[in-house]
Amino acid sequence: MTTWYEDAFRPGSEIRGKWNGRVYVVERLLGAGSNGVVALVRRGTSRFALKAGRETVDHQSEINSLTALSLTATSFKHFLVEVDDMIVQDREIPFFVMRYIEGVKVSDYLHKHGQDWIYVIGSNLLRKLMELHRCGYVFGDLKIENMIVSKYGHVDLIDFGGMTLKGRAIKQLTEVYDRGFWKAGERVAEESYDLFSFAILILKVLDVKNRFQGLQHSLPQNREIEQLHPILKDSQAAARIAPFIQRALNGQWQSSEEAYQHWKKQVTGHKLTPSPLKLPWLKICFAASLLLFGATVYIYW
Amino acid sequence: MMKQILLITDGCSNVGVSPVIAAAQAQAEGVTVNVIGVVDQGELGMLGSEEIREIAAAGGGMSRIVNSGQLSQTVQMMTRKTVTTTIQHAVGKELQSILGHSQLEQLPPTQRAEVVQVIDKMSETSSLRVALLIDASASMKPKMAAVREAIHDLLLSLRARTGQSELAVFHFPSTKDRDASLEMDLNWTNELANLDRMFYKINMKGTTPTGPALLATLQFVAEKPFVESAEDGMLSDYVV
Numbered sequence: 001m002t003t004w005y006e007d008a009f010r011p012g013s014e015i016r017g018k019w020n021g022r023v024y025v026v027e028r029l030l031g032a033g034s035n036g037v038v039a040l041v042r043r044g045t046s047r048f049a050l051k052a053g054r055e056t057v058d059h060q061s062e063i064n065s066l067t068a069l070s071l072t073a074t075s076f077k078h079f080l081v082e083v084d085d086m087i088v089q090d091r092e093i094p095f096f097v098m099r100y101i102e103g104v105k106v107s108d109y110l111h112k113h114g115q116d117w118i119y120v121i122g123s124n125l126l127r128k129l130m131e132l133h134r135c136g137y138v139f140g141d142l143k144i145e146n147m148i149v150s151k152y153g154h155v156d157l158i159d160f161g162g163m164t165l166k167g168r169a170i171k172q173l174t175e176v177y178d179r180g181f182w183k184a185g186e187r188v189a190e191e192s193y194d195l196f197s198f199a200i201l202i203l204k205v206l207d208v209k210n211r212f213q214g215l216q217h218s219l220p221q222n223r224e225i226e227q228l229h230p231i232l233k234d235s236q237a238a239a240r241i242a243p244f245i246q247r248a249l250n251g252q253w254q255s256s257e258e259a260y261q262h263w264k265k266q267v268t269g270h271k272l273t274p275s276p277l278k279l280p281w282l283k284i285c286f287a288a289s290l291l292l293f294g295a296t297v298y299i300y301w
Numbered sequence: 302m303m304k305q306i307l308l309i310t311d312g313c314s315n316v317g318v319s320p321v322i323a324a325a326q327a328q329a330e331g332v333t334v335n336v337i338g339v340v341d342q343g344e345l346g347m348l349g350s351e352e353i354r355e356i357a358a359a360g361g362g363m364s365r366i367v368n369s370g371q372l373s374q375t376v377q378m379m380t381r382k383t384v385t386t387t388i389q390h391a392v393g394k395e396l397q398s399i400l401g402h403s404q405l406e407q408l409p410p411t412q413r414a415e416v417v418q419v420i421d422k423m424s425e426t427s428s429l430r431v432a433l434l435i436d437a438s439a440s441m442k443p444k445m446a447a448v449r450e451a452i453h454d455l456l457l458s459l460r461a462r463t464g465q466s467e468l469a470v471f472h473f474p475s476t477k478d479r480d481a482s483l484e485m486d487l488n489w490t491n492e493l494a495n496l497d498r499m500f501y502k503i504n505m506k507g508t509t510p511t512g513p514a515l516l517a518t519l520q521f522v523a524e525k526p527f528v529e530s531a532e533d534g535m536l537s538d539y540v541v
Contacts, residue, residue: 019409056405057385060417067414082411092406094413168425169461175373180457188460 002026005029005037005052008088015041016051018092024050035059036161040100048081049158052095058161059094061171065137065163066096074131098203101158103150107205115206115237119267120153122202122241126260128157130193131168133256138189140164141172142197146206164189174215176200182225185251192251195259199248203231206238225249303387303429304332304516304522307376310436310447311339313349314511316332317482320352323358323515332522333387334360334515335379339444341368343441356511369447373454380431380455388423393415422541428465430489431455432522437472438509453496460491467491469521470499473514482495482513485521 008015008026015024024041031038036053051058062085069076081097103109110117125147132139141162148156162172170178170187177197179185184196204212211231215223228249232242244259244266253259306327314320324334336357338345345353357364362383367375393403396416405413433455435441435448450461452470459466467489475481486499 055412057389057417057420060405060413061421063410064414064418064421083414085406085410094406094410168463169458180454187458 003032004054004088004093005032007040008052008086008093009037015086015095017082017095018087020082020084022082022084024048024097026050041097046106047100048097049100050095050097052086052093054093056094059096062161062163063094063096065160066098069132069135069160069163072131072135074133074135076129086175101148101150102154103154103156106144106147106149106201109149109153110205115235117153118202118206118237119241121149121155122263123260123267124153124155125198125201126256126263128155128257129198130179130260132163133191133194136166137169138164138166138191139194139197140170140189141174141177142194142201143177144201146183147201158299159296166190176204176212179251182223182249184225184249191255192248192253195248195253195256196251198259199245200228202245203228203238203239207231208235226259303384303427305362305380305383305429305431306332306334306360306434306437306518306522307379307431308334308336308434308515309339309372309376309451310336310353310509311345311349311441311444312436312438312509313346313352314509316508316510317513318516319406320511320515321355323512323519324356326516327519327522328359328361330519330523332360332519333362333383334420335362335383336360336364337372337375337379338364338366339369339372339441339447340366341444356515369444372444372447373451376451376455377458381458384424384427384429385420388420388427390421392423408489425462426464429462430460430467430469431459432471432518432521434483434514434518435470435472435486436509436511437474437476447498449500452499453493456491456493456496460493471518471521472479472500474508474510483511483517528537 007013009029011026012029013026015026016022022043024043027040027042027047029037029039032078035055035058035260036051038049038051041048041050053062063080066080070078070080079099081099083096085092085094087093087096106121109121129139138265139157139162141159142202146157147161150156162170164171166189168189170189170193175181177200178187179193179196185192187193215227229246232238232245238245241263244263247253327334334356336353338350338353345366353364353366363379365375365379365419397403405416408416433452452468457466459468468487468491469485470487471483471485473483475484477484487495
């Protein structure tokens with residue numbers, strides 16, 4: 001069975017906008033879900049990400065959020081490049097074009113560069129959330145798959161389908177990241193909702209013993225947020241941020257601003273523990289050089 | 302007020318009026334009927350899947366056949382989609398009278414953006430009632446844990462809506478009254494605490510009176526008082 005997008009998104013094929021007439025050339029498919037397709041495309045020398053959706057209302061709803069964001073004086077400014085329709089097999093398929101961000105999944109990044117990067121990445125992610133929250137929105141569907149990490153722990157959010165006006169019902173969610181799933185709060189768009197998902201995301205990437213696997217399929221009556229606490233003890237990187245994570249899971253951060261301030265303190269306030277080997281070596285070398293100096297002086301005297 | 306009935310079953314009806322007729326009646330009264338078939342080991346035959354599809358088609362809703370693991374998500378998705386579709390339909394009628402067509406895709410992007418903004422807002426703020434109708438025949442027994450979870454999950458999402466949103470739960474056949482096709486487990490509510498006592502004492506039985514149960518649920522959803530013993534009277538209203 002061929003899917004509707006296979007032909008239209010074959011590398012090299014052209015996508016022509018019905019309203020604005022711009023032409024994009026497909027480089028490759030980046031991902032396909034139940035209601036949308038994202039492809040890497042090129043126009044002239046610039047590369048973009050193009051998302052096409054068959055569910056017109058849901059798709060347009062995401063565009064509306066992005067349009068609102070693109071007009072703000074935040075890092076999301078100009079994120080949305082263009083909105084148009086393409087015609088596939090005599091059917092109009094709406095699409096939008098956005099900035100293309102090159103990077104990797106946070107879990108891959110930490111695997112490659114070390115778990116200590118979680119502090120910087122956490123800071124950057126919290127700053128993104130703060131920006132959204134200041135504009136009156138909640139991200140909603142925060143999860144590993146919806147963020148991209150690039151050089152030096154730079155963070156970008158990539159899927160805005162869950163973005164919801166504060167106070168409304170969360171539009172789109174993923175069970176494990178949802179506080180309702182853990183019986184830890186309502187599905188209302190509040191800053192604390194994103195902060196809960198943030199905590200789960202951090203726990204998931206630091207979950208070295210793969211504890212989530214078992215918990216995900218437990219019965220709801222046995223499912224409790226306390227079951228996640230052991231993860232905080234499994235890894236050294238997690239131990240330092242444990243108090244922060246626990247407060248986030250309990251919904252005790254009123255705002256992302258407050259949470260961010262605390263995260264920074266927690267991360268930079270601690271003295272960076274130098275690896276225990278280095279100091280003795282330094283001392284030994286220093287002592288040795290003193291001795292050598294003494295000896296030299298003695299010999300030449 | 303938007304009204305939906307969501308039927309969760311795992312097989313064919315075998316007693317009473319056809320569920321397809323019952324669903325068509327619901328649709329005629331402005332109530333959408335969605336159907337989920339729960340199948341864990343492929344026990345739903347051709348007949349069962351065809352019936353499920355037809356009930357939903359007659360009820361103006363959608364149908365899916367899933368396993369217990371997918372139940373929560375499916376219930377969630379169907380309810381939300383039905384709300385959007387109902388509103389889209391209403392908005393579509395307006396568009397039809399203004400523009401001569403009702404297709405969103407025909408609108409230029411800027412206008413489409415405005416229309417969807419209205420749809421989004423209405424979907425969030427309109428009041429909504431969802432009646433869940435659970436097949437409690439013997440074969441459903443191993444799936445009841447998943448059903449409970451799905452109900453809990455749905456109520457969580459309904460509670461978050463700005464518009465007034467309530468849930469009621471029924472199962473069929475009745476376990477209390479041999480002759481009744483329907484028994485209420487939960488009256489209209491949006492309190493999670495009320496879910497805890499549900500289904501603990503269900504004694505699963507063999508017959509599957511899907512049609513009569515659907516009609517009785519419709520009576521309730523259409524805001525006629527629910528009287529469990531008045532089964533015969535309610536049925537005879539609809540049996541042609």
